Amino acid sequence: MSMASPGQHMAAEIAEQPAVLAGLVARRTEFAEVAKVIARRPPRFSLLAARGSSDHAALYAKYLIEVLLGLPAGLVSPSTVTLYGARPDLRDVLLISVSQSGGSPDLVEFTETAREQGALTVAVTNTPGSPLDQAAELTAHLGAGPERAVAATKTYSATLLALYLLLDAVRGGDGRDAAGLGELAEQALEASVQRAVDRYRFVDRVITTGRGYSYATALESALKLAETSYVAARAYSGADLLHGPVAAIDEDTAVLAITGSGRGGEAMRHVLTAVSERGADVLALGSASEQVPASVRLPVPSVPEELAPVLEVLPVQNLALGLALARGGDPDRPRGLLKVTKTR
Known part of the structure; x- marks a missing residue:
């Protein structure tokens, strides 16, 4: 077998x-x-x-x-x-x-x-x-x-x-x-993540960030990167990122920013301007990714803002898979993780 x-x-x-x-x-x-x-x-x-x-x-x-x-x-x-x-x-x-x-x-x-x-x-x-x-x-x-x-x-x-x-x-x-x-999910999954994999395969520290509905995507992105590629990933609301944590961002920090076309994405624009000015390497993901300063962009189809997280997470999953394989890991068998949470 x-x-x-x-x-x-x-x-x-x-x-x-x-x-x-x-x-x-x-x-x-x-x-x-x-x-x-x-x-x-x-x-x-x-x-x-x-x-x-x-x-x-x-x-x-x-x-x-x-x-x-x-x-x-x-x-x-x-x-x-x-x-x-x-x-x-x-x-x-x-x-x-x-x-x-x-x-x-x-x-x-x-x-x-x-x-x-x-x-x-x-x-x-x-x-x-x-x-x-x-x-x-x-x-x-x-x-x-x-x-x-x-x-x-x-x-x-x-x-x-x-x-x-x-x-x-x-x-x-x-x-x-x-x-x-x-059908829109098929389009989102067709977006190539190879450039992002090549650029971030050696990264040790990632900040993920989003606002509104897409804050959930930022949190899920950090978890996926941490559990599959063992990257030190931390998620922040875009609002919270500017209240202290931004001080830890520099040219050695990768920032995965969820940037949709709704109100949450609009509220991310000044956040990304701030992190870019600090030298961060920004990966912008979302339906408005072409409209913000970034080194790499992963666009997804535009849908009503309340549905955007369903599509936004799909390229993140492909990115996590690609990074894990590029770093020599097996995301099907991450170290020390169980499928079912047994806490009481």
Whole structure:
């Protein structure tokens, strides 16, 4: 039996994403059914529970909830329940628990407790029948198929789109803005990352940054680079980057900046001017990447700003894969990492 080549699983799963995203759009009526239940029990506010890449997807959902639904939203700290035994009053609260495996014990316990404490609970997972599914009152499934690589790729983008379809339906939308996302994902994946791989293969320190919806992409980018290529990567909101951390940026720093065509991308312009003046090597990624100072640009198709993170992350995944292979690693088997978060 032949051994799998390095990165084989990650590459295959990255390539599956256009079909996975198109499949989700085709199933948007399923998310609309879940949304109807939420609409019948309108929450005072929403909470989101997640770990790892799913936590970045949850941050994206926080923006969706606050901007599209006009509700306060926050990310929970599961240990308040699992370690400290807190029992908060969650009547008239919507809890969305996000986990591609659906098997994280702390998320399961937090979801069970939240349901007991009065919350309307929704599980967003890639594993039907998982413990998280059973803990929650409502479920929304990704349908992305098994993911063999340790680094989440197709389950991450699928989670973003599933959350968008769900929350768009809650506000009364029909998901029409996402209709062509599968084809646009193909275009985003066609963009060559080779120049970026060649330029940054020896980099030791990377700052990733973005604003608004795209801050989630900055966080996911840092995680992908760290877990596949062992790069010291740190994510900052563009606003926070200028409040102190910019002092550590110099000509030895690579900055991966998410620059879309919406308000978040517009707010990044003065940030990139500042880091460029400090000599940073900027890789601009996004639908507005041609409009900012940068050494390398990775454009993606333009979509409504609230959907941009679904496409922005795709070239990042290819970049992480390419850098890992160029540095002699195997992103399918990163050192010391597990697929399922087992924290309690």
